[in-house]
Amino acid sequence: MKIAILPGDGIGPEIIAQAVKVLNVLGESFELETAPVGGAGYAAHGHPLPDGTLALAKAADAVLFGAVGDYQYDTLERALRPEQAILGLRKQLGLFGNLRPAILYPELAGASTLKPEVVSGLDILIVRELTGDIYFGQPRGVRECPDGPFKGQREGYDTMRYAEGEIRRIAHVAFQAAQKRGKRLTSVDKANVLETFQFWKDIVTDVHKEYPDVALDHMYVDNAAMQLVRAPKKFDVIVTGNMFGDILSDCAAMLTGSIGMLPSASLDASNKGLYEPSHGSAPDIAGKGIANPLATILSAAMMLRYTFNKNEQADRIETAVKSVLAQGLRTADIFEPGTTKVGTEEMGNAVVKALA
Amino acid sequence: MKIAILPGDGIGPEIIAQAVKVLNVLGESFELETAPVGGAGYAAHGHPLPDGTLALAKAADAVLFGAVGDYQYDTLERALRPEQAILGLRKQLGLFGNLRPAILYPELAGASTLKPEVVSGLDILIVRELTGDIYFGQPRGVRECPDGPFKGQREGYDTMRYAEGEIRRIAHVAFQAAQKRGKRLTSVDKANVLETFQFWKDIVTDVHKEYPDVALDHMYVDNAAMQLVRAPKKFDVIVTGNMFGDILSDCAAMLTGSIGMLPSASLDASNKGLYEPSHGSAPDIAGKGIANPLATILSAAMMLRYTFNKNEQADRIETAVKSVLAQGLRTADIFEPGTTKVGTEEMGNAVVKALA
Ligand SMILES: CC(C)[C@H](C(=O)O)[C@@H](O)C(=O)O
C-alpha cells in the first residue's frame, strides 16, 4: 500500500500531519513518501507539479493531498500557479471520478447558515466528472473573433466537450454509488441550452437501463442550484459534469457550514485515487495550529475504503471522528459556545486516542 | 409608450393580467398589444416565437413577459420547446444586459431557508450577460470525436466565447448600476481554468479605470456559490457571464425564499427591455388563481424605471407593493401563520388600491 503524501501549501502540511498520524496507528503497513506540490513545488523545483512529484504520484496506489495556493504565488503566470498542480494530477492520473460527500453531522447543525430543519442530517453525494468538459476541451485561447457583430475584435474562447465513453464511465460510477446508498440519482445538465448536455442526458438515460433498481431524474443546473438551497435533503446522489460539479459541490459543501469536515476522493478506472479535503489552503490561518484536520483525516478514511478496500479501517476512522465530535471537541471553524475549542494537533491526537 | 404583452403559459396569463391592471391605473397612456409566446405560441402558430409575436416585440418599446413552459410541450423537439422563445427574443432584440435583483423584504425574512440574521435585508443585484457565452457560441452539436482517447466515438460539444466589446458593454452596465447603489462590484469568473474568463477578467479590470468610485473585486464562480450561501449580504452588485449568471442568479433568488417577489429586466444598448418575473410558469398551480403576481407587477415597475425613465411611477408601484406586504396580505407561496392569505386577483386589486 504505497501512498504519496503531497501536503502542498498553507494549512496543507499541518492537516496532512494529523492524517498521517492516524494512518500510522491503524496497524496496517503503509509505505508513505512525501513530495512538494503547488506553491511548495514551485518554490522547490520551479513548477507546481514537479516531475519527481508526478512520478511519485504515478507510482503510488493512492495520493493523500493537502491543499495548494498561497498569496505569494498569485501573481505568477497561470501555467505556474499552484492550482495547475491539481488539474495536472487529475488529467495525468486519469482521475475522472470525483466523489464529494456533503454531510452535516447532527452535532454541527448550528454551524450552517441554513435553518436546522432544512439541513440537519443532510447526506448528499456529488459525483463530478473531473477530466473532461470545458476544463480541458481544445481548442481554447484568445484569438481574433472570426464572425458575428464583434468580428475582428479579440475574443476569449473555450470548448465544452463530452464523448460518449466519458459520460458512460462517470454514469456507471454514479449509479453504483447510488445503489450503495438511497438508490436515487439526479443527473444535472443544461439540456435545454447546451448540445453537450443534451447528449449527456441521452447517454445517462441509456446507462440507466443497466441499473433498474436506481431511480433516475434529470434536473437543469440552475434549478439544481435552487433546490440545493430550498430542500437539499431531497437529494441522494447527484451526477454532473466538471464545470457544473465545481459550482454545485462547493455550494452543497457550504450548506453544511462545516466545510472543514468534508473529504473528497478522485478516482481512476481501477480505483486508484487522490484524496483531499474539500476546503482550500487557507493561507490566512496557516502555521497557527488552528486548522481543522478532520476533512483530511476523513479523506484518509475514503482512501482506505475506495482504493484499499479496507472498509473496516475506514469505519473505525469515521467512528473515531464522530466520537471526538460527541466529546464536544471543536476546532475554531466549528466552535460554538458550550463546546471545547482545540487546535489542529489536539484534534488529531483526540482522533488517535478514540481509535485506540 | 408601446408595450408588447406576452403572457405565455402556465400562470403567465394570470399574473400578467394583474400587472396590466396596475399599469392601467397609473394615469399614463400606454399602448398595449398582446401576442402568444412559448407553448401558447406553438399551439396558435406552430412555433414558440411566432413571426407576429417577434414583430410585435421588435416594434414595441418594451416587452412585458409572463412565463413559458407547460407539461404538454416537454416532448417537443428542442427547437420547438417553449424556452426557445425566450432565447430567441433575447438574441433577436439584442437584450444583452440582464438585471436580476435578489431582495428580501423584511416582512418575508421567515420565508427563506436561511437563518434570518444571514438574509434579512438582503439586497443584491446580479448583472448577467444574456446574449453571448456558451448559450449561443458556434460551433456546437454532436459529432465524431476528432482526437484523444475517445477518438471516433460520438461527442457533444459547445463553444464558450466572449468578444472584447461584449464584455465591455456588460461591464459598463454593471459599473453604472453599482454607482447608483453601494458602489461595490464583484466580477465572477473562472479565470484559473477558462481562457474566456481570464479574458473577461482582464477586460473588466480595464473598464474599471473609467469607474474609480466603484470598488471592484474578482471571485471564482465556485467560491461565489459558496459565499452566496455563507454571507450573501456581503455582495452589492455581481456581474458575470450568461452561464454562470444563470446558476448564480437562481441561487441568489432562492436565498430569499420568495422568488415569487423577484422581477427582472433584460436590456438592449438603448434601454429597450424585456421585463419578466424571475420565477417560472408553475404549470402545477396554473388556473387556480393562487399565483403570486407581485414579481410581475415589480417587473412592470422596472420597465417604467429603465425603459421609460418614469422613476416616480416606478417608485409608486414599489411603495404600493411594500404597503400590501405591510398590511399582511400574502399569496400562498409566501404565506405564514398570522398573515392573510389572498389569491392572485385579490393581491393585484390590493396593489391597485394602494396606488390610489
Ligand atoms: C483549483 C481549481 C482549479 C479547482 C477546480 O475548479 O476544479 C477547485 O475549485 C476544485 O474544485 O477542486
Ligand SMILES: CC(C)[C@H](C(=O)O)[C@@H](O)C(=O)O
Ligand atoms: C429557460 C432557460 C433557457 C433560461 C436560461 O437558461 O437562460 C432560464 O433558465 C433563465 O434563466 O431565464
